[in-house]
Amino acid sequence: MSEKEIGKGRTLTFEILKYTPSDPESKPHFATYRLEETPGMTLFIALNMIREEQDPDLSFDFVCRAGICGSCGMMVNGKPLLACRTLTKDYPKGVIRLMPMPAFELLKDLSVNTGRWMNGMSKRVESWIHRSKERDISVLEERVEPEIAERTFELDRCIECGICVASCATALMRHDFVGAVGLNRIARFYVDPHDERSDEDFYELIGDDNGIFGCMALMACEDHCPKKLPLQEKIAFMRRKMASIK
């Protein structure tokens, strides 16, 4: 089908998981909605139209609509994606099945609590600068070579969408696995010259089978991260560092 024809409005079929775990009456099931496609339609637009016109009870999360806030991750025909960055025209069959991301606490329908998970992860990997001397905020920070700063910024691009966790079979099987987002966070502080933690200190945080050694290199994080973070490279790097602890 050419783009023009699609623009004319084929009818899309959405199968969306509906379930409210907190409601004892609620049973998980797929609800089907039909919707006419409009040019440039994203899942964000489609879901809003469904909610406005067909099912005001449908729950899903969005904030920025631009792939920045990381709140709209969901399983789209089995693949974890940012719904605001996903175009309906990329589904030539016109059937789109939406499920909430597994691995996270399900709130309702497509809404999951990634925030709580990310919070736990941040505490677990002690996601803050560790330094021995108190910082005097009245003086400028020590200068960092732009090239080194760039390395930190590169890894700081993570939006905590949780897609790497939802795509990872290891994380789905082993709920206490720290996940790519956690390992990336460690790698970020590892390269940051402001952080004084040693290899041994990092080992205390991720040196076990729930941490770096739990990774089985399935590469689903690397292949699904919407920010294209170098997860393959950085996780391997952390593994080399952590495995050489004596």
Add this chain to the structure above:
Amino acid sequence: MRDYIYGYFGISVEGRRSSKPALLDRLQSISGLILALFIVGHIFFTSSILLGKDAMYAETKLFEGTAFLDKPQPIVVSFAVLIIFSIFILHAALAMRKFPVRYREYRVLYTHAATLSHLETKLWIVQALSGFLMFFLASVHLYLMLTIPDKIGPYASSDRIYSDRMWILYALLMIMVIVHAMVGLYRLYLKWGIASDPNPRRSRKVLKMVMITAILLLSVLGYSALATYMRIGYEHRESYGERYLPGNGIVKGDME
């Protein structure tokens, strides 16, 4: 006392974590690496039968130690098998820590692999499953080579494969070990990377192709060799048990 403290609380008396998980992770990968390199060599050596009976005969004698002993000693083979068997058991013990062990784990893994359409996730299942099956298949083979190292040769092996029906086991084991080992080598790269690699994403693409090519080539080689042993075993079925002697004829019994 230290062991009690670590055993129960997972923390050393210095308040530090154990370095054992790091050691186990290294050992798992190193044992896998040794086994995978061994298996590539193994497939090439057993394929010497494709060059003829004399080539394979000469090679078995070499492995029985003629390079450094005056007389072939099959016990040399037993000894080598014992080492490989030990590494195999070590590797299996370490790698099975990663298996899905509970029904829920298995269930979510299966569902995820079926819906995600992601090659490496599927390949991991293939690796876990082939690893599991090798507990049984490879153990039978290793035990035989350990206990009857003197019965390896162009006719002895062919008789075992054809008349003793070991071909069933070998046909299954072959694909398991080839796929498991080649995916394993690819996984080693993904897990550990290469420190000086300027473009890991490109290397991954290249190595994925190398893996697929290696699986195909080794399969062709391995199954051709197996077919050749089958043919020799079939032709030799009436003289089952008779041993091969190179060039100047055939000797009855185990005299070689």
